[in-house]
Amino acid sequence: MSKWRLLDTGVRTAAENMAMDETLLETKSKKLSPNTVRFLQFYPPAVLVGYHQTVEQEVRLDFCNKNGIDVNRRITGGGAIYFDESQLGWEIICEKSFFKTSIVNESFFKDLCQPVIYALKRLGINAKFRPRNDIEVNGRKISGTGGTEEGEAFLFQGTLLVDFDVNTMLRALRIPIEKLKDKEIDSVKERVTCLKWELGCPHSGTVSIRGQSPIKQILKQGFEKEFGIELIKGGLTKDEELLFYQKLNKFKSNKWINKVKEPAYTRQVAHSVYKAEGGLIRTSLVVNTKRNQIESALITGDFFAYPKRAIFDLEAILKDIRADKITVQNKINQFFKGTRHGVSLPKIPGIKPSDFISAINEALEKIELVKFGIPLPLGNRVFTVNGTFSKIILQHVGAIHELPLLLPYCAKLKVCKFRYKDFCTECGKCSVGEAYRIGRERSMMVTTIVSFEHLMSTLKRYKRDGITSYIGCCCEPFYAKHREELEDIGLGGILIDIDNTTCYELGKVEEAYKGRFESQTELNIGLLKEVMDAIQ
Secondary structure, three states: OEEEEEEEEEEEOHHHHHHHHHHHHHHHHOOOOOOEEEEEEEOOOEEEEOOOOOHHHHEOHHHHHHOOOEEEEOOOOOOOEEEOOOEEEEEEEEEHHHOOOOOOOHHHHHHHHHHHHHHHHHOOOOEEEEOOOEEEEOOEEEEEEEEEEEOOEEEEEEEEEOOOOHHHHHHHEOOOHHHHHHHOOOOHHHHEOOHHHHHOOOOOHHHOOOOOOHHHHHHHHHHHHHHOEEEEEOOOOHHHHHHHHHHHHHHHOHHHHOOOOOOOOOOOEEEEEEEEOOEEEEEEEEEEOOOOEEEEEEEEEOOOOEOOOHHHHHHHHHOOEEOOHHHHHHHHHHHHHOOEOOEOOOEOOOOOHHHHHHHHHHHHHHHHHHHHOOOHHHHOOEEEEOOOHHHHHHHHOOOOOOOEEEEEHHHOOOOOOOOOOOOOOOOOOOHHHHHHHHHHHOOOEEEEEOOHHHHHHHHHHHHHOOOOEEEEEEOHHHHHHHHHHHHHHOOEEEEEEOEOOOHHHHOOHHHHHOOOOOOOOEOOHHHHHHHHHHHO
């Protein structure tokens, strides 16, 4: 029976835990470390973004700074997570040959999760693996996982939710609500669970993870049984300890934490957000519109990429190419068919080359708004459904119907007695009244949308009446989440991003969906005027 090390590094800071991850993977790749199962915890609480994500897009930095929450970056891909002392991290650091398979394989992910599933079942919790990399209990996530590799070694890690502070997590993260669409669940609490909730014993020692906890002991038994190994408790080797302290300053540095940066909005940058099966792809292209050239590309998101440098190599092949769809398609297809500089074929579970092509092309489509007099910084806040901006405008040319303008009720005053009505008296006290005036001056058919069901029924009625296109106002998360439903109706839509805090920011999606959101947002009247002027 193979002997592995059980390494419990206890409660550490985010920088220490991240430095430890890279240390253990690097020493394992150099055959300086034994195969290891590691337990880890965090204090102070921390937000950890995935390797390919930008901090600004995923984290509410003001809240984290005010509440003593560390912010750091993992060496693995995936989405941002909130981690405090009530959660237990587990890791596998091993050579690939032990499992006789590749890490980029869904069945391999499933095998690596089996010890934790075994432990949960020992606790009376019917846990299962959920592709592509979660452990769930009756459809609710209790452990998320991910991994990376170096040479012939890999690191696979997961978080086991022992308790779960939903409110703090919602305030610390800019939750990627688009992920929830697959299950049609609008509440984070409805799609996540923890040991405390499942066992119904908030004060039981069973859910304690300090010291010699039952959970760690049961997890140990799970790894031994499922992997056919014997775990022997041990500490860091001298090589590991030396390398750990050498790396610590790197993981404390802003250079590491902000390794992936979003370009400043003052530059000519075209953005897109595209949801694929394997995760959300955010694209930012620096474009020279005069030369019709992509000067640089930034691709981020909550996906997993193998090898780790694959996304950076993809960005490199997009640099300085023509900003047209055929060139982009050819370059991306070539990239995923071959190798570059001896690097193995890129593999990104759940994401096809066509997904990256669509994401890049949607960013390029934003450039056409410049031709209509809309600067790129504003054009990035315009989203389209079933066609490009120009195509949707052309659909309306010669139409006998008035062009609809749909506005969200949440932009009306909270005290307005017409807030939940589909019309407006234009009292001038909120941005909705101003939008009604703009629409009326342009002979548009203006309606306040008071719930998601009202939106769907209104669009379906327009379709029956022969209307081909519409203008609307919504936030980017709403667009990303409901894009498929909007496309299925078959109308061309131009959607304008709204200002201020939305229901998605506040975790109030369910209330908004039913028409009961009680906060107030603001319409972007300046951008609405720009779009209207472009249409006329």
